[in-house]
Amino acid sequence: MRSLLLAACLTAALPALAQTTAAPVSVETMKEATRVLSSDAFEGRAPGTPGEDKTLAYLAQQFARVGLKPGNKGSWFQDVPLVEITSRNVTPLTFTGAGGPIALKYGPDMVVATYQVTPKSVVANSDVVFVGYGINAPEKGWNDYAGTDVRGKTVLILVNDPDYASPSLTGTFGGKAMTYYGRWTYKFEEAARQGAAAAIIIHDTVPAAYGWNVVQSSWTGAQQVADAANNHMDQSKAIGWMQLAAAKKLLAGAGKDYDQLVGAAQTKGFRAVPLTGVKAGVAFDNQVRRHASKNVVGILPGTKRPGEVVLFTGHWDHLGRCEAAADGDDICNGAVDNATGTAALIALAEANAKAGATERSQVYLAVTGEESGLLGSAYYGDHPLYPLNRTVGGINMDALSVAGPARNVVVVGKGKSELDAYLDRALTAQGRVAEADPSPQNGYYYRSDHFSLAKHGVPMLYVDSGDDLVQGGKAAGAAAAKDYTDNRYHGPKDEYDPNWNWAGVAQDLSLFYTIGRALGNTTAWPNWVAGDEFRGIRDRSRAAK
Incomplete structure (x- = not known):
């Protein structure tokens, strides 16, 4: 009964959902950014390589084009000291x-x-x-x-x-x-x-x-x-x-x-x-070799409470040159992982800038070093550009599915925070449902950048694309996931394909857009649920505000 009352209270506190019937997030922007970032010219986007330089320049140019402001005191970049x-x-x-x-x-x-x-x-x-x-x-x-x-x-x-x-x-x-x-x-x-x-x-x-x-x-x-x-x-x-x-x-x-x-x-x-x-x-x-890799950060300043921040994250890096495939190809392009998530930052920023800023600021953070152990997001967590006790919550995007539209989404860490209420309401508007990660033994909650923020108490959503595909159901979803893991994941064949089905990506982007605007226009401060491992950290940080 207590959980039902809590859910009812949270739902009542949510602002009206943004209208998404017009699909405000551009799939064409997604396609182009994914294609460019995963091209051979970017050499697999390894930190500390010419591929990083090209990635940073492209992201800064795109963030500026869509209407963001530099997010670090006039700079697009946050140095992350690394050793290669x-x-x-x-x-x-x-x-x-x-x-x-x-x-x-x-x-x-x-x-x-x-x-x-x-x-x-x-x-x-x-x-x-x-x-x-x-x-x-x-x-x-x-x-x-x-x-x-x-x-x-x-x-x-x-x-x-x-x-x-x-x-x-x-x-x-x-x-x-x-x-x-x-x-x-x-x-x-x-x-x-x-x-x-x-x-x-x-x-x-x-x-x-x-x-x-x-x-x-x-x-x-x-x-x-x-x-x-x-x-x-x-x-x-x-x-x-x-x-x-x-x-x-x-x-x-x-x-x-x-x-x-x-x-x-x-x-x-x-x-x-x-x-x-x-x-x-x-x-x-x-x-x-010591070098300063970089996180890329842009901001859409809030209209009423600019000191309160909604965070979107995704990692721009991949493995660079790696073990060659049988055909001699040694560039790990990282098209799905994670050119798609990085492209999503650009597309979401573009949609939100066109719609007009929310009352709270939105920060778009493309981090480095995820493939090496979440290094860029960990550095941001330890050296935040915006106070974490003033960061409302966020959405992490890592490897969006191009297998087609789905009836569900898979939530890694379902039930951990009150952000689930925002997700559920947005999904209802789409006619979809949230399901728990069917493979919790794989430890995905600890394998992407949301974890670095969660450790500091910031509620973060990590929503995987759905596995119950409209065409073929769960069997087709499982087959697509297996095919990617076996044949492309962290290998040279994770390459852009112009024949990908982007309909599922469009669903997910619309979802993230809706949740981001809801968080940006509410005065609520969603927390981790009682008893969660990160609840005490958040409570202490908010009390110190």
């Missing part, structure tokens, strides 16, 4: 001792890199320990490192978290819904806190939610890290991934059964398992 580290002369990752020697080749068998800003990385004669899921969660009474000293050692880590295979959303780690403990970023962070010299994640396609091709293309080129005064020397010397088959062979040689170890690691009270007598080694040179 490119591994060179990578030796095989070797394991000697019981069952050895095993030598894994860089690329097809393993990938390795470092966060440390140093000219050479060497791990030699390092003891090897299987640490299960590599989680230390005191609030859950769970510590995979308990009783084990891994300082100077190489840890092998399972991907995702212990109850990812659960059929339900109940469990120590949210059942099948991945928590932050399941993300590779966390696993490397925790391994470093424990003093590990090297941290290697065992790749498994199902719990990872992507194949080895994605790992290889993402980790074998230049890597970006945030600049830091300590050069990240508190991090592990080497971080990376290894193929599942290689891990099984290594463990079997050490007298361990992989499936039995996984079963044990999924049980509370698991203790890390040293691979007695096994030593690991790897070495590589690092080509280091």
Whole structure:
């Protein structure tokens, strides 16, 4: 009853919906911006490359064309200090001792890199320990490192978290819904806190939610890290991934059964398992370059309460040049991921400027470094250009679907914030519905830029395009998603196609436009729901306003 009353109160507080029957957001603008940004001339839009320079110039020109103002004290840009580290002369990752020697080749068998800003990385004669899921969660009474000293050692880590295979959303780690403990970023962070010299994640396609091709293309080129005064020397010397088959062979040689170890690691009270007598080694040179990448920011100033901000976000970056396809194409164009989301910023800004500014300001933020670990949005969260306790909420756009119109949308993080009421009302006007993410085990909530703002308490919507397609239903939606993940995601074939079906994109843009104007014209301050992990942060920040 309480939730029903809350929903009723929120709905009553919403302003009248913007009229969207005329489809005010230009699909032609979307098409052209997506085509340009994903063209070979932009070389895959990697930070710190000529592709970034072209992207920044294009976005500033387009933001100005559609009627935005520079969003950083007269500048379109916010510097994001980064370090580019490119591994060179990578030796095989070797394991000697019981069952050895095993030598894994860089690329097809393993990938390795470092966060440390140093000219050479060497791990030699390092003891090897299987640490299960590599989680230390005191609030859950769970510590995979308990009783084990891994300082100077190489840890092998399972991907995702212990109850990812659960059929339900109940469990120590949210059942099948991945928590932050399941993300590779966390696993490397925790391994470093424990003093590990090297941290290697065992790749498994199902719990990872992507194949080895994605790992290889993402980790074998230049890597970006945030600049830091300590050069990240508190991090592990080497971080990376290894193929599942290689891990099984290594463990079997050490007298361990992989499936039995996984079963044990999924049980509370698991203790890390040293691979007695096994030593690991790897070495590589690092080509280091410091540079200031940039977020691009434009503003449509509010008419009555310009100090209050509605935020639209999308990442402009992609992987640049990557592992070549069979035909020799080595440009990861990132057409869907995320030229579409970046183009959406331009198209939405154009529509809102034509309609006239809302009472609150609208800020359009194209961030860098998402593919390297949400670096640009994290920097904005730590160094906001507009106070976060005066930021009403926002919408993040990452990889819009060009599979056609859908009867629904998929909400990553459905039920977390009161923004759902705005979404539901706008969907009702379209004759569509919101559904929860059907694959919460993939951890999408922690894999895009809304998470960087949520960590600071700002309510953010992350709405994926629908998977219940008008033509073909759920089966067609699943097939389209699988085709993209298997054949284009983070690969050279994520390219613009003039034959794409843009009708679903038009639906989604109209939806985002409607929600943005509703947020821009209300005096309400939607919050996270009671009990959500970010509610306390928001309450404290608003109280300090």
